[in-house]
Amino acid sequence: MTATPLSPADARLAIDRGARLIDIRGTDEHARERIPGAISLPLYRIADLPRDGLPVVFHCRTGMRTSAHAAQLVSAASGAPAFLLDGGINGWRRAGLPTIADRSQPLEIMRQVQITAGALVLSGVLLGLFVAPGFFALSAFVGSGLMFAGVTGWCGMARLLQVMPWNRRAVAASTAPRSGFDLR
Known part of the structure; x- marks a missing residue:
């Protein structure tokens, strides 16, 4: 059995x-x-x-995660009809369908990692150019950390950001049993 892609409109009908x-x-x-x-x-x-046995429509942000893990999702559906929302929540929103947004929640950890890593790399380059060449090491350190995260699936920066005060509410709500951060 395979997962069938559904347009947002067809997914709405199935739901x-x-x-x-x-x-x-x-x-x-x-x-x-x-x-x-x-x-x-x-x-x-x-x-x-x-x-x-109920039909299941799976979704992620863009549809890439559901597509990449379709076999695992079909297996979890245990024989029930399984569908993938085309374009994920982004496609749903583009189709004019409603979402519930709570902007009081912190940004997703992955976005926080991207912002922090980018700021640190840029700072290291600028400080290396204008203050002292030793600051280039900051950019190298962040780059190597990102490579390590990509290879292992564990991101130290994400772990650190998860315990920051603005993320404590989100971390407390999470029931993630593993240590680490899945970058997919």
Whole structure:
């Protein structure tokens, strides 16, 4: 059995007919913006999906995660019809369908990592050019950390950002049993 891609309009019809909408993004992403009625079940917990035979529509942010993990998602559906929302929540929003956005929630950890890493690399380059060449090491250190995160799937910067005061509410809500951060 394979997962069938659905346009946002067709996904809306399937949900209206009783299909369950499963958001496989991280809990921090789901808290910040979600499709009404979507159940947050991050990819690392997808085996917890109830096996009740109901059709399931899986979604992520852009559709790339659901496509990359389609076999795992179909397996978790346990024989029930499985669908992938084309374009993820972004496609849903582009189709003019409603989402619930809570801008009081912190930015997703991955976006925080990107902003922080970019700021540190830029700072290292500028300080290296205008203050002392030794500051180029900051950019090298951040770059090597990003490479390590890409190879291992564990990001020290993400772990550090997760315990920052502005993220404590999001971390407390997360039930992630593993240490690390999945960069997919």
